Amino acid sequence: MSSESVLAFAPASVGNVGIGFDILGHTVKAVGDRVRARRTAEKGIRIASITGSAAALPLEPEKNTAGMALVSMASALSLPFGIEIEIEKGIPLGSGLGGSAASAVAAVVAGNALLDAPLSKLELLKFAMHGEAVASGSVHVDNIAPSLFGGLVLTVGIDHPRTKQIPVPPSIRCVLAHPHMFLSTREARRVLRKTVDLSDFVWQTANLAGFLSACYTNDLAMLRDAFEDVIIEPQRATLIPGFKAVKQAAMGNGALGCSISGAGPTVFAWAEEPYAEGVRVAMVEAFAEHDLATDSWVSAIDTEGARILEQ
Amino acid sequence: MSSESVLAFAPASVGNVGIGFDILGHTVKAVGDRVRARRTAEKGIRIASITGSAAALPLEPEKNTAGMALVSMASALSLPFGIEIEIEKGIPLGSGLGGSAASAVAAVVAGNALLDAPLSKLELLKFAMHGEAVASGSVHVDNIAPSLFGGLVLTVGIDHPRTKQIPVPPSIRCVLAHPHMFLSTREARRVLRKTVDLSDFVWQTANLAGFLSACYTNDLAMLRDAFEDVIIEPQRATLIPGFKAVKQAAMGNGALGCSISGAGPTVFAWAEEPYAEGVRVAMVEAFAEHDLATDSWVSAIDTEGARILEQ
Numbered sequence A, B: 001m002s003s004e005s006v007l008a009f010a011p012a013s014v015g016n017v018g019i020g021f022d023i024l025g026h027t028v029k030a031v032g033d034r035v036r037a038r039r040t041a042e043k044g045i046r047i048a049s050i051t052g053s054a055a056a057l058p059l060e061p062e063k064n065t066a067g068m069a070l071v072s073m074a075s076a077l078s079l080p081f082g083i084e085i086e087i088e089k090g091i092p093l094g095s096g097l098g099g100s101a102a103s104a105v106a107a108v109v110a111g112n113a114l115l116d117a118p119l120s121k122l123e124l125l126k127f128a129m130h131g132e133a134v135a136s137g138s139v140h141v142d143n144i145a146p147s148l149f150g151g152l153v154l155t156v157g158i159d160h161p162r163t164k165q166i167p168v169p170p171s172i173r174c175v176l177a178h179p180h181m182f183l184s185t186r187e188a189r190r191v192l193r194k195t196v197d198l199s200d201f202v203w204q205t206a207n208l209a210g211f212l213s214a215c216y217t218n219d220l221a222m223l224r225d226a227f228e229d230v231i232i233e234p235q236r237a238t239l240i241p242g243f244k245a246v247k248q249a250a251m252g253n254g255a256l257g258c259s260i261s262g263a264g265p266t267v268f269a270w271a272e273e274p275y276a277e278g279v280r281v282a283m284v285e286a287f288a289e290h291d292l293a294t295d296s297w298v299s300a301i302d303t304e305g306a307r308i309l310e311q
Helices: A065-077 A099-113 A121-136 A144-149 A185-190 A198-217 A220-226 A233-239 A243-252 A273-289 B065-077 B099-113 B121-136 B144-149 B185-190 B198-217 B220-226 B233-239 B243-252 B273-289
Strands: A006-015 A024-040 A044-052 A082-089 A152-156 A162-166 A172-179 A195-197 A257-260 A267-272 A294-299 A307-310 B006-015 B024-040 B044-052 B082-089 B152-156 B162-166 B172-179 B195-197 B257-260 B267-272 B294-299 B307-310
Touching (some): A006 A099, A024 A099, A024 A144, A024 A172, A024 A294, A044 A065, A065 A082, A065 A121, A082 A099, A099 A121, A099 A144, A099 A307, A121 A144, A144 A152, A144 A162, A152 B198, A152 B220, A162 A198, A162 B198, A162 B220, A172 A273, A185 A233, A195 A198, A198 A220, A198 B162, A198 B198, A220 B152, A220 B162, A233 A243, A233 A257, A243 A257, A243 A267, A243 A273, A267 A273, A273 A294, B024 B144, B024 B172, B024 B294, B044 B065, B065 B082, B065 B099, B065 B121, B099 B121, B099 B144, B099 B307, B121 B144, B144 B162, B162 B198, B172 B273, B185 B233, B198 B220, B233 B243, B233 B257, B243 B257, B243 B267, B273 B294
Parallel strands (some): B044 B082
Antiparallel strands (some): A006 A024, A006 A307, A024 A082, A024 A152, A152 A162, A172 A267, A195 B195, A257 A267, B006 B024, B006 B307, B024 B082, B024 B152, B152 B162, B172 B267, B172 B294, B257 B267
């Protein structure tokens, strides 16, 4: 079994979720990346092909998030065989939907299925993180953990990350509007100030705590009050033409919260199911008024993470 | 009924709870303040007496947290009568156990019982906040809200505060060691830097989120990992002689977390019930080695807040 090819899927994800910079992320059912992997007699990692929405990515394993994740895995486990992968990108490059994380996650999940003694998802987390670091320039897990485990996921700690799936009120849908522009994660990180005002810190922690508490208790009134990033969003908003109008459109049509997905430029909103389609249309129109075409989705927040599709 | 005297009790509280600066607090069953209130024909607020552990507090209503809370209440409601109170302090002055908040809360709860149409606790919150501002120099609610509502309480927002009781794992006890020294809230606030490093901000929010998530899911392993204030505690630790040794003593004897209660100098720890007494003894001994006598308590985290004792 372990010598045949396997096909793994890892979902896209909304990193940060506004109020959880670098610690929260949630999956999106609508879109994701696939990686097919097979054992090779020759040791080492080889990327045979990259297809789909972002085919221009590097084929050298050490420069590719999926490749580097497997390089890290093969090295840590001293694998006696090599792995060849085919990457099928479903997530647009530089969209802020966790595409690099999804590729890394799909790669380690596929690679794991080739092992004689497969590891737990928690053990796979670090390998995927090493892959993600290639794209973002730093090790962080707010896309990796949700793509791997599924749902709204909190990650505490970097060296020995501990993750927690947070329940999402069942009526919630995630609306995504991805404007057709490129924004690199590095650039979006570069604009951030290195310090936070103490008063903003208190405000933001109150909102984060309120958001989590609201999720655990299905308290939509508190969710709406708390769903406001006062630190990162204001610094990145100007990188996305029309962001303010898009957010106003979402909130004016019943969204509970709206912010930047990961490093952007995709804008996400949370809304109760009956409002979600109206929020989507309003966000798309607001981007159009700023001359940006968009892809857009309404998606449940998948509670299933990366998985094997064929084995 | 409303013309007779009433006696109200409000419990002490641990503000901040380490990782929740200005937003979290929890009550302590062991100690609290009492306020007796009666209607007077003459309008205005009058403090007849202050007894107990902190009798040197000002009798002028506008300079006293209990008095000012009632001044605020009487003004907002245009009360057609006056209120006279007797304050019995059970909480040591400047201890970091929310004494000023407890007096303000006990006062508004007692005063409320004198009204022809008593208000809800949520409506009383703002009056107590105005009282607390007299002592701390700024409006904050991390002691007020728990003392009023009881338990571990999150407060989101200042102008229209929304509160949430967070479940505490049932095995948890709070250990308190109050060293006999005075530390003013103003001084403890003055030492704080006005900004927070972005990396510390991420670390702290991860810990806060982990702490809350652990409370909601009774996950003591995560509680222990996340129970670390990396921003405020390091700046205030030097204000309390022996703090580092006291914390090491607590953690070395099985505490899940240990930090400064409110603005200090009281140090608190959370521990499972079988460890709590050993943690208390170790903390007291560590303070003694720094020539500080202490009062100390092991207390359940009361889920009942301020209440009327006699009416």
